[in-house]
Amino acid sequence: MEIRLFGDPVLRSKAAEVTQIDGSVARLCDGMFTTMYAARGIGLAAPQVGVRKRLFVYDEPETCGRGVILNPVLADSDGTWMFEEGCLSVPGYSWQIERPRRVALSGIDLNGNEVTVEADDLFARLIQHEIDHLDGVLLTERLDDDQRRAALSELRRRGVGAQGGGLFPSLGAE
Numbered sequence: 123m124e125i126r127l128f129g130d131p132v133l134r135s136k137a138a139e140v141t142q143i144d145g146s147v148a149r150l151c152d153g154m155f156t157t158m159y160a161a162r163g164i165g166l167a168a169p170q171v172g173v174r175k176r177l178f179v180y181d182e183p184e185t186c187g188r189g190v191i192l193n194p195v196l197a198d199s200d201g202t203w204m205f206e207e208g209c210l211s212v213p214g215y216s217w218q219i220e221r222p223r224r225v226a227l228s229g230i231d232l233n234g235n236e237v238t239v240e241a242d243d244l245f246a247r248l249i250q251h252e253i254d255h256l257d258g259v260l261l262t263e264r265l266d267d268d269q270r271r272a273a274l275s276e277l278r279r280r281g282v283g284a285q286g287g288g289l290f291p292s293l294g295a296e
């Protein structure tokens with residue numbers, strides 16, 4: 123599968139709940155794992171491969187292992203943690219971003235069972251990053267104002283996102 127890059131409108135749209143777990147969803151997840159491993163990532167959300175469904179895959183052996191979460195809902199978060207964060211849809215860049223250190227979420231697994239997850243540090247970071255993707259939010263929106271101005275002008279200077287139907291059509295907040 124092809125990873126959609128910064129500037130692609132699919133990355134700015136809100137994904138829809140998964141209402142039916144069938145073979146196509148399982149195949150989608152298989153394809154997403156393969157794509158994520160090839161890109162050496164630890165998490166990948168469906169919109170990043172152009173599919174507007176609320177699900178993400180992850181694999182981070184040191185902390186959470188491998189899994190799939192469908193229709194995730196953040197239930198709780200606390201603490202703060204600054205961490206250097208990147209995104210497979212903005213390859214080659216990373217920024218210090220502050221987010222809650224711990225989160226709790228609910229969702230369903232590929233068998234349709236309800237799951238709850240409590241996570242901290244890297245896993246919590248990953249979960250928040252991937253849920254943002256399901257809401258059409260990219261990590262550049264999690265930067266503080268100065269960081270975001272610098273980041274966007276750097277991306278613009280390098281022409282990143284310029285192919286996505288006009289230069290930064292929806293980044294208006296700056």
Ligand code: ZN
Nearest residue numbers: 208209210211
């Ligand atoms: Zn990402």
